[in-house]
Amino acid sequence: MAEKTLATMFWDRVERSADSPAQQLKRGGKWETLTWREVGEAARELATALIALGRKRGDAVGVLSASRAEWVQADFAIFSAGCVTIPIYPTYPADLIQYIVNDAEVRTLIVEDPVQLAKVLEVRGTMERLEQVVVMQGYEGKEPSPFIHTWEAFRRLGRESADRLKGELATRVTETKPEDVATIVYTSGTTGPPKGVVQIHRNHMAALEAAAQVLRVEEGWVHLLFLPLAHSFGRLESFTGVHRGLTTAFAESIDKLRENLPEVRPHFLVSVPRVFEKVYAGVLAKAEAGSPLKKKIFRWAVGVGKEASRLKQAKLPVTGALAVKYRLAHTLVFSKMHEALGGRLVFAISGGAPLSREIAEFFHAAGILILEGYGLTETCPILSANRTDAFKFGSVGQAIPGVGLKIASDGEILGRGSNIAKGYFKKPEATAEVFLPDGWFATGDIGKIDPEGFLFITDRKKDLIVTAGGMNIAPQNIENLLKGDPFISQVMVHGDKRPYPVALITVNPEELTKFAKEQGILNLDPAALVKHPKVVERVSRIVEQRNTELQSYAKIKKFAILPGDFTVENGFLTPTLKVKRKVIREEYRDALEELYR
DSSP states (O other): OTTOOHHHHHHHHHHHTTTSEEEEEEETTEEEEEEHHHHHHHHHHHHHHHHHTTOOTTOEEEEESOSOHHHHHHHHHHHHTTOEEEEEOTTOOHHHHHHHHHHHTEEEEEESSHHHHHHHHHTGGGOTTOOEEEEOSSOOOSSOOSSEEEHHHHHHHHHHTHHHHHHHHHHHHHHOOTTSEEEEEEOOOSSSSOOEEEEEHHHHHHHHHHHHHHSOOOTTOEEEEOSOTTSHHHHHHHHHHHHHTOEEEEOSOGGGHHHHHHHHOOSEEEEOHHHHHHHHHHHHHHHHTSOHHHHHHHHHHHHHHHHHHHHHHTTOOOOHHHHHHHHHHIIIIIHHHHHHTTSOOOEEEEOSSOOOHHHHHHHHHTTOOEEEEEOOGGGTTOSEEOBTTBOOTTSOOEEOTTOEEEEOTTSEEEEESTTSOOEETTOHHHHHHHBOTTSOEEEEEEEEEOTTOOEEEEEETTTOEEOTTSOEEOHHHHHHHHHTSTTEEEEEEEOTTSSSOEEEEEEOHHHHHHHHHHHTOOSOOHHHHTTSHHHHHHHHHHHHHHHTTSOGGGSOOEEEEOSSOOOTTTTSBOTTOOBOHHHHHHHTHHHHHHTTO
């Protein structure tokens, strides 16, 4: 398998599992299933069409779309044609799309719908190398255009060119080498324009082989994919579906997860922490809204669950009276959570950002194991992971097979292995900064490794706050601590070269609405509502309680509650839901200054 490419891996799967389910997607309110044979047929037609349109080996082909079945079909078609996939986030504005298309020298761009097409057409005149756009759905051109192709017309071109180009396609699949570039992934970046990370086929095959040894999944299992495929984390999940012969179900959207989970009934979930945070907040809010008896039963069940969790973490059996109580707790309380998540979840995987230990322990108490892992786009995107038989909450697990980890003298985490990307596209200086000559990659994260090899991330190197008193503070730890309360949605801790740390806080809109009703403070606009003394006092209690878990120099001395949340749409979060600190600091400079007066 080490000498395989993503293309040969795909076609081997199509041949081996031809009539087994490969993809599930919802159309017209009904779930449809595509077999591996059908997915292979789509990929073959798309790859042939790319060749027919003049795409040569090594040409860049962009995909600008939300995660969907066609995205994956296009991805493996691009690999099969010997081309390079350039993923682009569908949330990006026209100018950023233009930047990536030009930087990567994209020749063909596959877009999701007329909304994405409109952004491309807005900047078409400044993208000289772009030769054609293919629209997946919803576009009805008035007449055939050499520049714009519908998905159906594109596939038809592939069918019509099949006999003529069959040999050429086969040659491209077999002659693509493991060291050839598979994809250039542009990091969403919390500062500056995105950098293109050059990933070769061998990088991904190494990551997939290592992940297969770490995560025990069975052929035929179903997983519900909702992460953005423009991000390497979502792409690893997609590739794993092919590598392990899974059924990949595509969520309609992240907003439809609540409906899709019980419909699809996944065996495992791959997610960023934000989804688990929302489930946790929802469960706690529902429990608090119940009768005094229901609240009592809930708290008893959580207590029993945590007792059982401690034994499981120590690899001890849950027996006797505790086992009886745990089964009762499951029946009365936890079973509802399991049903909401589909009813057959074996485990969940969290990555992309730190997961609060409190949330991980709560889910485990409820009988759902969340395995946290760690990696970056530059590591395709995995370095370490917890396993079902070896995990520690608060850690990101042990190094995966084939990866070396060490801590530099300044605390930075360094990684080395076949999964490490080749560098940044057209950026030799940026590459030299972090892709070190001895093969180690400097992650930019600060951490420590315990005696058993479990890695703990303490913060981003660039995000570390050094107070005016010279004390080092890791803001993400404090932010996660505060977000453990369902009333709080997002937090940004600030305080570099300042006497003490402060926080900008946003509140959970649903919780705020409910609280306002309970307190009789309705009919206020958001800006006035978050300044109401009762809301300020509610947040103040949370901050005071969480401060008891922090060193004196790390306690939040003052905070401001913002009227709106941080979102991808308003530019305060990256597409992978990381806080854009620089952007937020600029926007709320006056509010931050006020906290130090």
